[in-house]
Every structure is written in structure tokens, then in C-alpha cells.
Amino acid sequence: MATSLDSLSLVRAKVDARDAALTEVLSGYTSIIGYAFSVSNAAATSSDPLVERVMRTMVAMRRAGELLYQEDALLTGATTAGRFGSGEYLQLVQIVGALRFQIPSAGSTLPAPDQARFKSMLSGPAFAALRSAEDQIIGKGRTGGPVGISREVWSATATLAAGQLFAFLADGYDHAVTFAKQARDRILLRFGVSGLLGLLAILVSLAIAVRIGGSIVRRLSLLRTAAIELARQRLPELVRRLRAGERIDVDGGALRLRLGDDEIAEVGAALTDVHLSAVESAAGEAAVRYDMNKALVNIARRNQALLDRQIEALGPVDGADARAYQLAVRMRRHAEHLVILAGSARSRRGLGASSLADILARVAGETEHAERITIGPIVAAEIPEYAVTDLAHLTGELLENAITFSAPDTPVRLSARGEADGIVLEIEDRGIGMSPAAVEETNRRLAQPREFDPADSARLGLFVVAILAAQHGIGVTLGPADGGGIRAVMTLPAALAVPEATSTGRSDASRLVGMAVRPGHRPRHAPAAPDRVR
Numbered sequence: 001m002a003t004s005l006d007s008l009s010l011v012r013a014k015v016d017a018r019d020a021a022l023t024e025v026l027s028g029y030t031s032i033i034g035y036a037f038s039v040s041n042a043a044a045t046s047s048d049p050l051v052e053r054v055m056r057t058m059v060a061m062r063r064a065g066e067l068l069y070q071e072d073a074l075l076t077g078a079t080t081a082g083r084f085g086s087g088e089y090l091q092l093v094q095i096v097g098a099l100r101f102q103i104p105s106a107g108s109t110l111p112a113p114d115q116a117r118f119k120s121m122l123s124g125p126a127f128a129a130l131r132s133a134e135d136q137i138i139g140k141g142r143t144g145g146p147v148g149i150s151r152e153v154w155s156a157t158a159t160l161a162a163g164q165l166f167a168f169l170a171d172g173y174d175h176a177v178t179f180a181k182q183a184r185d186r187i188l189l190r191f192g193v194s195g196l197l198g199l200l201a202i203l204v205s206l207a208i209a210v211r212i213g214g215s216i217v218r219r220l221s222l223l224r225t226a227a228i229e230l231a232r233q234r235l236p237e238l239v240r241r242l243r244a245g246e247r248i249d250v251d252g253g254a255l256r257l258r259l260g261d262d263e264i265a266e267v268g269a270a271l272t273d274v275h276l277s278a279v280e281s282a283a284g285e286a287a288v289r290y291d292m293n294k295a296l297v298n299i300a301r302r303n304q305a306l307l308d309r310q311i312e313a314l315g316p317v318d319g320a321d322a323r324a325y326q327l328a329v330r331m332r333r334h335a336e337h338l339v340i341l342a343g344s345a346r347s348r349r350g351l352g353a354s355s356l357a358d359i360l361a362r363v364a365g366e367t368e369h370a371e372r373i374t375i376g377p378i379v380a381a382e383i384p385e386y387a388v389t390d391l392a393h394l395t396g397e398l399l400e401n402a403i404t405f406s407a408p409d410t411p412v413r414l415s416a417r418g419e420a421d422g423i424v425l426e427i428e429d430r431g432i433g434m435s436p437a438a439v440e441e442t443n444r445r446l447a448q449p450r451e452f453d454p455a456d457s458a459r460l461g462l463f464v465v466a467i468l469a470a471q472h473g474i475g476v477t478l479g480p481a482d483g484g485g486i487r488a489v490m491t492l493p494a495a496l497a498v499p500e501a502t503s504t505g506r507s508d509a510s511r512l513v514g515m516a517v518r519p520g521h522r523p524r525h526a527p528a529a530p531d532r533v534r
Helices: 008-016 022-043 049-081 088-109 112-122 125-140 151-243 263-314 321-342 356-366 385-404 436-447 454-472 508-514
Strands: 373-378 381-383 412-419 422-428 475-480 486-493
Touching: 008 022, 022 049, 022 088, 049 088, 049 151, 088 112, 088 125, 112 125, 112 151, 125 151, 151 263, 321 356, 321 385, 321 454, 356 373, 356 381, 356 385, 356 412, 381 385, 385 412, 385 422, 385 454, 385 486, 436 454, 436 475, 454 475
Parallel strands: 373 412
Antiparallel strands: 412 422, 422 486, 475 486
């Protein structure tokens, strides 16, 4: 309807310009009004049958009144012109036929009292005069011929009939409004009662829900707090204490939750069972770990004792016997791995403080393929007795890695220099190297040693290096060498390496620690080294 209203200005513009036929103007207005009737029909829908019937009857009668207005508009134009234009007579015949059918039909659905009044109106003098005038016009008229009635007579006749029809329609609309108000009151009363009962039901349900929900929320909050505490505090702390060798009262430390006797309580009981099972499993694992560590340490110490005797039996070696000596020393170091992993004290100690140069020379000479090792400048410093064996172990492990992962015809360089915060010891090879990601991951593990994972046994040596370095405050990092390969850098803190110029005297026995290999199998020294060993 809104869209069709936009065309009204076009119709009016043609009329103002005297460029529109009567039938064209009539059809333009009729089309717009037809859309309006469609909207009225849709708006007449009601949940009350009586209201809907009255409203639809009023719309039908209003349609009949629209036919009367169309007839009046057509004949007003024709009487003004004095004759019927093209198609106007035929259109008048159609309108009169439709009008005489629709007006009685529209009133047939009225309530009985209104229907009687409507019939009385149709049989009255106004509509009788209207029908007489229509018969006269149709009987005498023809297309292009005179109308047969004056404009004044027709206007008086049509105005009287239309006035009575629309007065009846106004009264009918008033009745429809009255019926609608009564239906509205019934609906409001029904909704009010239903709403009040619904509100009471909601309030009761809300009170019950708050009471039950509050209880559930409180218990779920306790359960959540207990679960978080168990996962983030209790279990990690118990596992840490068990792995540290403490004895734990499993039942005494069990999680105790009192949550009633419903499903939430069952979840709490299950959480308690999980806690007990986890603690028992951790305790069992700790016991197995402790027993396994004892067994490994026992085996390692036995192997160490046998290897020490073997090394002692080999004595000073030359030629082919040097390889047997080097393999025995390497086996002893591997046996010490087990002792270090188990967290036990090492049984092998030095014979007092020792020179850093003696320690590095001895370790280099005890390494397989020692002839590939080139010893560069070594700063004069003394290592205290408690760190001699561990420093030798750490250095030997890094040297072995450098030799293993480099070509047989390439040298491995070992040097040590003094700096402001300690001594920097470097081991550099010309091997296959490592990717930047692997170097970063290895340095992270060396800086922050964690518990050993048996599944990562391929990195056992580096794990032992990380433990020993952490115990003595030694920094160990890997990086790329200038000519390819890897450079391992150990930074000994100042407390661990005392410059020999200010250190106390060493016993003769400590000087012998670095002389385990005969000259034929000592490492090569760079020209800058203070002592040459061929």
C-alpha cells in the first residue's frame, strides 16, 4: 500500500495537466484503495470470533461503499461532460452490477438486530431512488451518448444513499469496538490470573532453586578447591618428599571431604580414592626408585673397585697397553655416571688440591685417541681437592663428545684462560656440529638440569655434565666453532680455581695425579703451551 501511494502524485499530476482520461484516473485511485482494503482485511484478524466476524463484515460493507463512490465519481464526470466517454458506459454497468450484489451480501453476516436495520435501510427511499436513477441512466445511456440525468439530480441522490450507508458503517465500527473491548477485558483477566499464578510458581521455584543451588554451589566449590589443591599442591609436594626419601603416612595425609550422600559426594569420594591411589603409586615408585638406585650404586661401586684394580695393575703403559688403560678409565667414568644419577657421593677422591694444567693433561691422556688432542695455553691455577675428580669427569665427558663427533683426522683443541670472574676452559672440535635449535635446547638443559628421564638415555653424558656443573657453580655452554664444529665453554667460578701465585703449596702426591700415562701417549700441545708433552 505504501508503494502504491507513491503513484498518487503521478495521477494527480496528469489530472492537473489535463492529460488523463476519466477511466484512467478512476482505475488509479481504485488500485490504491484496493491495497488499503488488503491491509484492512489482515488487520481484522482477532482471537475472538465475534470481533473478527464484525470487523470483516465492516470491511466488506466498506468495499461496497467504495463501489458506490466509484459510481458517483464516474457519473459526476460523465454528467459534467454531458455524455459518456470511451469505455465509461460499460464500466458503469459493471459497477452497478457489482454494487447491487455486494451490498446485500455484505450485510448477511451481521448480527440479527443489525441485519434487520441494514435491510430496512436498503429498502428505504434513499436506496430506492438510487436504484431508480441507475435504471434510468443504464436504460437511456450508451457509449458516446448522453447520460440521461443531470449532475445536480445525481449528486443529490448519490449523496443521500452514501450518507446513510456510511452512517451505518460508523455505527457498526462502534459495535465492533465494543465487542473488542469486551474480548480484551476477558483476555486481560485470563492473562492476569495466569500471570499471577505463574509469578507465584516462579517465586516458589526460585526459592527452591536458590536453596538447592546454593547447597550444590557450596559443595562444588569445596570439591573444586580440593581438586585444585590436590593437583597443584598436595600431590606435587608428596611426590617431591617421596622422591627425596621421606616417609609418608598415606592414610594420615589422605584427602577428607564431607559432601553429603549424593552424586557430588560420590565424586568427592572418588577424588579421595584417586588421591590415595596416586600417593600409594608415588610411594611405590619412590621405593622402587630408591631400591633401584641402591642396586645401581652397588653395581657401579663394584665396577669402580674392579676398574681401579685393573688400572692399578696396568701401571705405567706404553704402546698398545695405553689403549687398554684409556678404555678402563672411560669405563670407570661411565660407572661413575650411575653413582651421579643415583645422587650418591662419589667414592673416588683426589690426593689433595691439584694444578689445572695437571688435571687437563691427565684427562687428555686418559681419553681414547688422545693423540688428536691439542692443548693450548693453560692458565696457572689450582683446583681444590673436593672438585678435582668432578672437574676431571666433566672435562673428560666433553672431550669424549668432541672426539666422537668429529672426523678422525681433525684435532680437538683444549685451552684455559683467566678472566675477571674466573677461568674459562674451552674444548673445540671440527666435527659435524649441531643445528641452532639443538644448540639452544642443549644449553637450556645444561643451565637447568632436571630429573633424568630414562627415555632420553642418548643424552646421558650431557645430563651428568649438567649435574656436576650445577653442583660446583660451573657454567657450561655450547656454540658453533669458527671453522665448523662445536665449541664447549666451561666457566669456573673464582672460588673454584685459585691462581697459583696466591695458592697454598701442593703435596708431591697431588702432582702425580696428572701423570697416569706414559709420554708416548700424552696429548700434543700447541706451541704456546707452557709445558710440551709429546
